Structure formats: C-alpha cells, structure tokens
Amino acid sequence: MAIIERPSTPALAGSGAPAVVTPSQAYGVLKRPVSTTGWRSWVFTVDHKKLGIMYGVVAMFFFLVGGVEALLIRLQLAGPEGTVLSAGLYNEMFTMHATTMVFLFVMPMAAAFANYLVPLQIGARDVAFPRINAFGFWCFLAGGLFLNTSWLLGGAADGGWFMYQPNANALFSPSHGVDFWGLGLQITGIASLTGAINLIVTILNMRAPGMTLMKMPIFTWMILVIQFLLVFAIPVITVALFLLMFQREFGATFFDVSAGADPLLWQHLFWIFGHPEVYILVLPGFGIVSEVLPVFSRKPLFGYRFVVFSGAAIGFVGWGVWAHHMFASGLGPVSVAVFSVATMLIAIPTGVKIVNWTLTMWGGKIWFTTSMLFAIGLVVEFTIGGLSGVTHAVAPSDTQQTDTYYIVAHFHYTIFGGAVLGLFAGFYYWWPKMFGKMLSERLGKWNFWLMIIGMNLTFGPMHIIGLQGQPRRMMNWTEARAGEGFFNLGFWNRVASVGSFVIAIGVAVFLLNVWQTHKKSSKTPKAPLDPWDARSLEWMTASPPKEHNFDAIPTVHALDEFFHRKYEVDHDTGEVRKVATGEEILAAEEAKADKHIHLPSPSYWPIILAFALPLMGYGVIYNRLLIVAGGLVVLLAMFGWALEPSVADDSDYDPPADGGGSNKELATIG
Amino acid sequence: MSTTADHVEHGDHADHGDHVDHAHEPHVHEHKPDSYYVKVALILAAITALETSTYWVDFGAFFLPTLLILMAIKFVMVASLFMHLKGDDKIFSYLFYTGLILAILVYMAFLATFRFFSPT
Amino acid sequence: MAMWLFLGSECLLFGGLISTYMLYRGRHPADLGPDQIFDIPFTSVSSFVLLMSSLTMVLAVSAAAQKDDRRTNLWLTVTALLGATFVGGQVYEFTSFYREGLGFTSSLFSSSFYTLTGFHGVHVTVGIIMLMALVGINKRSSVPGDKAEVVELVGLYWHFVDVVWIIIFTLVYLIPS
Secondary structure, X not given: OOEEOOOOHHHHHHHOOOOOOOHHHHOXXXXXXXXXXXXXXXXXXXXXXXXXXXXXXXXXXXHHHHHHHHHXXXXXXXXXXXXOOOHHHHHHHHHHHHHHHHHHHHHHHHHHHHHHHHHHHOOOOOOOOHHHHHHHHHHHHHHHHHHHHOOOXXXXXXXXOOOOOOOOOOOOOOOOHHHHHHHHHHHHHHHHHHHHHHHHHHHHHOOOOOOXXXXXXXXXXXXXXXXXXXXXXXXXXXXXXXXXXXXXXXXXXXXXXXXOOOOHHHHHHHHHHHHHHHHHHHHHHHHHHHHHHHHHXXXXXXXXXXXXXXXXXXXXXXXXXXXXXXXHHOOOHHHHHXXXXXXXXXXXXXXXXXXXXHHHHOOOOOOXXXXXXXXXXXXXXXXXXXXXXXXXXXXXXXXXXXXXXXXXXXXXXHHHHHHHHHHHHHHHHHHHHHHOEOOOHHHHHHHHHHHHHHXXXXXXXXXXHHHOOOEOXXXXXXXXXXXXXXXXXXXXXXXXHHHHHHHHHHHHHHHHHHHHHHOOOOOOOEOOOOOOOXXXXXXXXXXXXXXXXXXXXXXXXXXXXXXXXXXXXXXXXXXXXXXXXXXXHHHHHHHOOOOXXXXXXXXXXXXXXXXXXXXXXXXXXXXXXHHHHHHHHHHHHHHHHHHOOOOOOHHHOXXXXXXXXXXXXXXXXX | OHHHHHHHHHHHHHHHXXXXXXXXXXXXXXXXXXXXXXXXXXXXXXXXXXXHHOOOXXXXXXXXXXXXXXXXXHHHHHHHHHOOOOOOOHHHHHHHHHHHHHXXXXXXXXXXXXXXOOOO | OHHHHXXXXXXXXXHHHHHHHHXXXXXXXXXXXXXXXXXXXXXXXXXXXXXXXXXXXXXXXXXXXXXXXXXXXXXXXXXXXXXXXXXXXXXXXXXXXXXXXXXXXXXXXXXXXXXHHHHHHHHHHHHHHHHHHHHHHHHOOOOOOOHHHHHHHHHHHHHHHHHXXXXXXXXXXXXXX
C-alpha cells in the first residue's frame, strides 16, 4: 500500500545543497498551508482533482446565472411589447448571457473535465505545473466575479458578446460595463492561457509508459487540440482587448471612423479569436461523446484515427474561416469567396466525426443510460446545427440570414446541442468516478428528456422566425406585424419562451438529482468500481481516486487499456470473454504500489496572485493608484512563488513530521 | 500581456520541482565555446549594419526584399543558435514555429482583406 | 517546453500588434508621419545594444551550465544593463517624439506605434526584472530546482524579445511608408 509521505527536506535532491532558509522562516509568521481537510485544503490546494471540482462548481454557478439571464430574455419576448426589461437592460442581458455562457460556463466546465480527467486518463499523478493550475482556476474565478460586479457598479456591458466597434465606444456605451467586460475577459484569458500551456505540457510529457500518442484516450486528444487552439487564439483577443482598453480609457482612436480608423479591425481581431473559440467550445463535447458512445455500445470507437485527425483538422481549418462572420460587412468578393469555400471545407471533418459516431453505435449492444442518451442527443442535435451552419457558409444565403434569429437557432443547436449536451453526458458518465456515487438514472432520464424537448422547443422555432426576418437582439415584437398563420412570429416566440422554461426545469431536475445523491440521509450506495464496463485508464483506480491517483503508474499496451486487461479474445472460438474484473485489476495494481510518493504541497501564492489582477482591473477603471497597488501585490506574489519550493518543508507541519524519514528513496511524482 | 509573461515565467521555473519527469525534456545540447557565440553575434551585428546602411545608400528595387530577407536571416540565427532550437528536441521547434507560421499566415490574410498588399 | 509554447503564443500577440501598426501607419497628418519623425541612426544604435544583450545572455546561460556562479551573475548583470540602456533609449525616443508633437492620441499612426513599441518595451522591462531576480536568487543558495535551467528559460524569453525587436526594427523603422 502506498502512502503519501510527508516530504522531508532532502526531497529537493535535485538542487544539491539542502535548503538553508525554510519557507516558514522566509515568509515570517505564515506557515505553508498543508492541511488536507477543511476549507484550507480547498483554497490553497494544487491537486488537479480538487481544482477540477472547483472549476465545475463555479462553472455550474455561472451556468445558472447565465440561465437566469436567458430566461429573462425569453420572458421579455414571450408576449407582444414585453415590459419585463427596459431596452438598456435587455442589451445588457443578452450581452452578459452570451459572455457568461461562453467564457464562464462552457470553457471552464471543459476545463473542469480536462483538469480532473486528463491526468487520470494518461496515468499521471498530477499536471505538469500544479501551482499554475491553481492560479488558472483562481484567475477564472476572479475574472468571472470581476465581470459580474459590473451589474452593481453602473450596469453591465451592452454591446453584444462580440462588442462591435464603434458601437461599444464610450460615446455609445457610456457606462463602465464594456470596461469591465474587456478587463474581465483579459483576466479569464490569462486563466485559459496558463491552463492550456499546463495541459499541453502534461499531455506531451507525462503519459504513462507505453502510451504513445495514438494510444491516448480520445477525450485527451480533443483536449490537446483545444489547448493548442487556446494558446494561439487567446493572444489575439488580448490584442483586441488592449486596443479596446486604450480606446476607452486613454483616448486612442483605433476604431474611430472620424479619425480615419477602420472599425473592421476590431471585427477581424475578434473573429480571428472568435472562430477558433467556437471549436474550443464544442470539441470538449466531442471528446466526451467519443468516450461515452463506445462504452455504451460495447464496441471500440469506429475509426479512432479518423476521429483524432478530423479533430486536429477542425482545429487547423478553424483558423481560416473567421471572416464568414463578416460576410455582410463589405469585405469584397474575393475575400467572401475564399472564406466561403474554407467554411464549407470545415464541414468535412465534422461530418467524418458524425459518421464515426454513428458507425460506432451501428451493430453495438447499446445500453441506454442517461449518459448515452445525452451522447446520442448530441449527435442528432449537433448535426442539425451543423447543417444550418452549412447554409451560412453559402455567402448569398448568409447575407439573408445575418443578424436574424436563424443565426441564433444555428449556434444554439451547435453550442447547446454540441457542448452542453456533451458536458451533461460527461456528468452522468464520470460522476461515479469523481464522487464514488451514481446519479439516479430515473431522474437522469427526466433530466435528459426535459432538456432535449426544451431545447428543440426553444431553438427550433427560431429557424422559422429567423427566416421570417425577426432580427436578433430585438427587444420587442408587436402583434400587428407578427404575420399570419403558420408563420406568426408571436406564436413561435411564445413556443420558444415555453421551451426555455422546460430547459430550466430539466436543469433543476439535474440539481435535484445531485442533491438527492449527496444529501446526508441519502441511501445511495457507493458506486461500483467499474459501473459502465469502461475502457480507459481513469477507471483503473479507486473511485473517487486517491490523492495520488495511482498506487502504481500503469504500463500501457493498447488503446482502451482497461478494456484489454478485462477481456481477451479466445483464439479457438474467436469469442471475446471476460478474464478479469475491475476490482481484480485494481488489486493487482495496488499490490505493486510505489513505496514512496511525493506530491507537491499546497500554496498561498496562486490565489494571492490571481486576486491581485482584478484589483488592477478596478484600478484601470476607477483610480490609477490601484493599478500600482495591484502591480506590487503581483510582483510580491511572483517572487514568493519563485522562491517557494514545490514541497513544503518539515517545519511547516504542525506537529512536526513524525519520523520524517530523511533517507528514504523517492518516487517521482508524475 | 506583460503580467502573463511574468507569471508564466516565474511559475515555470518555480514549478520545475513539481514535475520531476525531466527525462522527456532533453537539455543535452552540446555546449559551444563562448567564442562561437561571439562570432554569431558579430555576424548579426554586420547584418544590422547592412540593414541600417539602407538608410543612406539607395538599393533601388532590391530595397524591400533585401531588408525582409536580412530580417529573416537574423531571426532564424537567433532562434536556432542562441535559443538552441537547432540542437534541441524537434518538438520545441514545432511548437514555436507553429505559432510563428500561424501568426504570419493569419495576419497576412487579415491584411489582405484590407487590400493592404494591392496597389491602391 | 512551456516556455516555447508561451513564446509561440506571443507570436500571435505581436503579430496582431504589428498588423495593426502596418494597417494604420499611413494614417497621420502629412508632417507627423514615420518618415519625418524617426531617427534611424539613434534607433540603430539601440537595436545594436539589444542585439548585444542577446550575446551576453547566451554567455550567461553558458556560464550557468558550467555552474560558474560568478560569471553567470556577471553576464546576467551586463545583460540587464544593456536591456536597461535599450529601455532608456526608448524612453528618450518617446519623449523627443512627444516634444515634436506626436502624442499617443495624435493620430492612428501614433497610437498604434506607441502601443506596439510600448508593449515591446514592457516585455523588455519584465525581462530586466527577471534578470535581476535571477541575480538575487543566485546569491541565495536555497533556490528550488535546477538553476541552469532557470537561467536558460529566462534566456529564451530574452532572445525572443530581441527577435521581436529585429522584426519591429525592420518593418517599422527601416521600411519607409
């Protein structure tokens, strides 16, 4: 049985001489936070699993915030001449709904899964840079809170999530909302960038022995593609946001037409970021589904290589299509033609994936769990969204559809149908892994059907009202101009509003499910070790996993390693038969456990550094002195960070380390 | 962006204790004598001097291509010799040049949509 | 590896800033454009200074690899000084431009020029801070991790900043609009 040792000073064997200055001496009275229970163990943690769960909880919170914003929008449009929101508030509402859902829900929820699962899937004990990981999470939280404080401080951003210039200039948007938006995204951008670099290094460097890139679980592959997109897309939005900040705060004129500027500059920069961003949103869902479908079809993923390469191809071509968001902006015929063709091209790898998923299910013994239902839901709904997407690729028809509800319908089918359904499939699939308990399948089915019916009720009619010409972002419609019969805008708007509440009930059922499973009096039994007869490495450890993930780092021989350890082909009959259970495999792994495992210790610095950033943000908006103050905290935190060893010194423990064992052999932490 | 630069930097080396798995990050490039680097720097300086001379001497039609080629040479020299890309694991080159080439392609296309390269 | 990824990411950042500048560099009043205002000999000298700082950085890395703390510190300090000279030159340049009437908000050209070179200047400054931190850290023996590797990572960053300036110098200063 492996034990996590309390590390002793010579853990720093690499640096030669033992530490002369211990951390506690170096930083005055503060001891290194080392507790493993209580709130401290969460706030200062560097454990990728705890951080993953925190990402999930916070993202879920913002999902509810964004959901309430969406419901308010739908309430406003439920009847003619809605009076729920004022025009200004309505603008803020749709801007913040989109921003929240994109940046504060889908991206961090994907980060939650990535953080939690990638190290487990590749057989590592943590990510490459645990403290940077913690920093990324706190940055995201700080940025998200900063962004939302704008509601209390004079109004949120109101320029649409793309914040087109010059509409979002100080002249047309005098509140501080846009400033909060820009700086808030800047901070969450830092979170994404550091997270992305961290995960790439983790995936490329820390795979278990034997796991070549082509034996890597497909979810990890998709996460890898996404992180590359993030690394290269985030700096572009950073430039755009800085230009925006200089424009609004320091009087530059980058987007000021009267000064001779070209407002298209903003649109280009935004969409160069924005289109890869679209794939950043949807690829995690693809990855999850590519894990879920094979497990519940009891077949290997059809065409693993094709799924991998089409994922990479989507990531690559995604860089060459940004201007299709701008067909209506007068780019000129050559640009429009080029980007139109490129956009049609990107349908090919997406289609390849759909075909692969379908063929994975074909002939399989399908087990309709909630998770599987969500996955199938994704395949169907995303295909609908993808098809309406192809109609946008055709520039002439796009010109007709631009800025109508047809677009709204399209991207909700892709993002809700692609990303959100995928994430829910992930919840149900990995819940027993993360928390050791199964979510109720009965409530899960309710959750699924409510959400799937709700989404089709909400977003389906938007195709109709969009083609009828109802503009997007319109805060009011009147009975007099709603039209007749089947194409009556009012009727379909009401249907959409009803649908949005059906979705809301579906989400409520999910929350109820979570609460029922985990409430104190819950009789939910502990989940079996391998409830789904799963295929990949993360199931080859306890549920929930121990702090160090694996007692012994497994050696990988095949794609779907866990499956191949459970099943063998009988050479005489050609039949596949079960040779071991998950428990037996786990016991075998535990038997050869590493003797000594060292994990990095928790740290104060990530959270301090992260919360210094919004301080600087407020400084930019209100008082330049705060920038200086925030900057000093940043500088201090970075020095503290740089000088802090990754494992805590003995003297940080209270009471001091028992035994301390100074000359034991050291196992590497992955 | 500067802040990003900073903490990634610090985090980077601070965290090296965290991942002990150094085997995958080879730092085994042979160390050249200092005189070698001085020679490289002299060549770079000479190129800079040549570039600057365009300010006084008229190169005619060769002006723009010359400058761009000299710039590229300097870039590659610093990247592959000073930054050891040449001797290091290929993966570093891939990562860095992916970013670079992507940037060039995307921003060329971007400027092209503004008809930046066409004579007006 | 993380550093290389980060630098790859920075390519896109500077690419965006440079593109913005290229787009806007012709948009200025006739008497306050790049051709009138740039002082090529002066900037050439500061470019040269930055280039030489790359050399001293390489020497520092090489000394660190040989575990020669004294020489490492010496070269790191020299590098930081050269970097500071460059930033000083930039400050001087900005003030003299400002005196000639080129404020940050004067024209699109000036805004994009100051933004681009300012960003680069900030990167150099951050680099200097890191260099000085390294010198400070080197003097204490309690640093976690492998010192030579840390020096090398900072070196990578420093060279990258130099490389960016190579591009800026050519595209912004030498090519007339």
